[in-house]
Amino acid sequence: MVVETQIKRFDSIELESGVVIQPVDIAYETYGALNAAQSNAILIVHAFSGDAHAAGESADGQRGWWENMIGPGKGFDTDKYFVICTNVLGGCKGTTGPISINPATGQRYGMSFPVVTIGDMVRAQKMLVESLGIKRLLSVAGGSMGGMQVLEWAVSHPESVASAIPIASTARHSAQQIAFNEVGRQAIMADPDWNGGEYFDSKPPARGLSVARMVGHITYMSDASMREKFGRRQREDNGIFEVESYLRYRGSQFVDRFDANSYLYITKAMDLFDLANGAQSLVPVLNKTRTRFLVISFTSDWLYPSYQSLEIVNALRRRNQDVAYIELTSSYGHDAFLVEVDEQAELITGFLARSMKDYSRA
Amino acid sequence: MKGEHGPLVHELFGRGDYGLISEIVEPGSCVLDLGCGEGELLAWLADNKNVDARGVEISPAKLQKAIARGVSAYQGDIESCLADYPDKAFDYVLLSQTLQEVRYPKQVMQDILRVGRRAIIAFPNFGHYKVRLAHLLNGRAPKTKLFPYDWYDSPNIHFLTVDDFEILAARERWQIERRYFLSGTKEIKAMPNLLAEVAVFVVSHA
Structure with missing residues (x-):
């Protein structure tokens, strides 16, 4: 459909x-x-x-x-x-x-x-x-x-x-959930391209947003599921661990579909909810x-x-x-x-x- | 005991106490089934007697089936879950074939009578003559149709008889409103402590 x-x-x-x-x-x-x-x-x-x-x-x-x-x-x-x-x-x-x-x-x-x-x-x-x-x-x-x-x-x-x-x-949210969200927010705001949220006429804070998303993906998985999915396997082309490759890919993919400021606002809304x-x-x-x-x-x-x-x-x-x-x-x-x-x-x-x-x- | 739902219920569950319980429960009442299994009885009560049906079940696999039947069942332990419910929250609290399995049966009964206006308690009668004979003749922990387990893997940790329950009820001033005794799906009228396989008591606070 x-x-x-x-x-x-x-x-x-x-x-x-x-x-x-x-x-x-x-x-x-x-x-x-x-x-x-x-x-x-x-x-x-x-x-x-x-x-x-x-x-x-x-x-x-x-x-x-x-x-x-x-x-x-x-x-x-x-x-x-x-x-x-x-x-x-x-x-x-x-x-x-x-x-x-x-x-x-x-x-x-x-x-x-x-x-x-x-x-x-x-x-x-x-x-x-x-x-x-x-x-x-x-x-x-x-x-x-x-x-x-x-x-x-x-x-x-x-x-x-x-x-x-x-x-x-x-x-x-528990302190732990707020903590992970705060790491994501700080990653975005630490990226110079974030520029106080004024990045619409230049390039978005891709590195910060990508790191934020990588942290997020770790919290969405489990020790068991990561062990099963990646283990300690390394990629043949560039030698990095599969899990590193996966997180980088997910991070960069996220940059293309999500706005960094929205990340800040929505995670804050979650943290404030009681x-x-x-x-x-x-x-x-x-x-x-x-x-x-x-x-x-x-x-x-x-x-x-x-x-x-x-x-x-x-x-x-x-x-x-x-x-x-x-x-x-x-x-x-x-x-x-x-x-x-x-x-x-x-x-x-x-x-x-x-x-x-x-x-x-x- | 022949109600209009009797034959159907007996066919559905193949358990005499379930048939009885389904007849005792009044239409439109709020019912908590402790150890509701896959929710067959509660779903039947909801569909046929418009009952507000709630259940507690410890096994995730059974619970999954109960909720899939549309029963509001909750994953929990009978002995710890009752404390959360307010007084007189339910018209009936059902405990079918489980009293002999809980660690503190008297405490569970007291909790049940606090959260429910009435309790319907069904349990296998350890005083049944076949159990007595099995013990007497073999000199071993009785293993019968009613108590089919070896002593080392039985879920039953208390072995009560019809008379035991009556005596405790009298001492604790629980009011036994109705009592039914079953052998299979047949009702026993005389010498229940000897002849009943399963006893069903409708109990309330005096």
Whole structure:
């Protein structure tokens, strides 16, 4: 299925900070068809470096980042469900972000772009979903930073979300997660080409952004998966280790598709996110939601360890909230949520079918 | 005990206690099944009795199947998971064929009666005459249809009888609202401590 990313323009969006961005563009794609009762809409929310192109094939042959999970007969079955995916606010793939032109100045925002939060990303998604005529989503689903948006949806718009699927995610970043993000940010800002975020008329901070991405990729894998994939093998042509070659390739590839300032803004949004707003317990904030949850984590994910998913699950259980939870066995580390398709698809298929029954009943 | 769902349930599960439980649980209630396995019973209750079905299961493989059935099951241990639930969170808490496997059965019962308005407890009766005979005649740890394990790999760590449960219930002031005794899928009316393979108790706080 060939899909094209759509862009919808809205007059403005007010951020949690009170700052207004005007206008604001939101990039999105949809798959499948909305039913007459408008009860089959699912919002997919992407991880840090994702975009609106979640499924299908774009005109230039790019497959969606969750193509193996979304489509006819797949986990998110587009024969049954109407699936929407948007690029996050602050991103660089069509939705307004630091790379966009500020109409007030005629220049790109760069570092003058306001600080955005996970809550702001959800506000933008809510605007788009409403503009498509959908009042209540059957489900919101996503991994990693996507899972944070899922949680934010369930808490800030409980009446608009029947079910939620946060995968390999957390209600708030740990010091370790903030630490890795900070290394990435410092790598970018230490590159002279970054130039305070003003690099649009010259060359972007490719070395810094590339190093940031290399660190990121290490955290997405596991000791076992790296041993399996690379071991100590060396390339025959230039003698460097396979793992070095892989990271360099991923780093340089990332430079071509991602904006360095967006990296700074989005990682900061992740670090600032705290579902409990500084409180110790998640229980009070989850009091608002009536959403049913499917929470998934992975054994080898040391970046978003299972204890973070369990914290969400246990808070929901303390409220006697409807929650299913499983820790899937995988050696792929944090990447598992993109790789372990069969088990996730089976879980999600059953969970969505039951959610659909409940939705119609409610 | 013949309910309208009886034959169907018996066919589905082939387990007498499951059939009984499915008949006892009232439509529309909120049910927690401790050790829900692959979620067959909960899925059946959700589909046929409009039950809000929750489960706890320790085995990841079984849990995977339960969630795939649409059951809200959670990966956890029976003895540690109950503490998190609020008081009277469930209309029924089910513990089927597991009481004899937990480390602290009395504590588990107390926790169950805290989080549930009612408990439905099914367990194999160690007082069954075949068990008694196996022990008496062989002089070895009994191995029967009901207790098919060798002593060294049995999950059963407590061997209670129908009378044992009744005595503990009386001492702890648990109210036994209903009691059923089964041999296979057949109900036993007399001498349950001797003749019942499985006992099913509906218990609440006095």
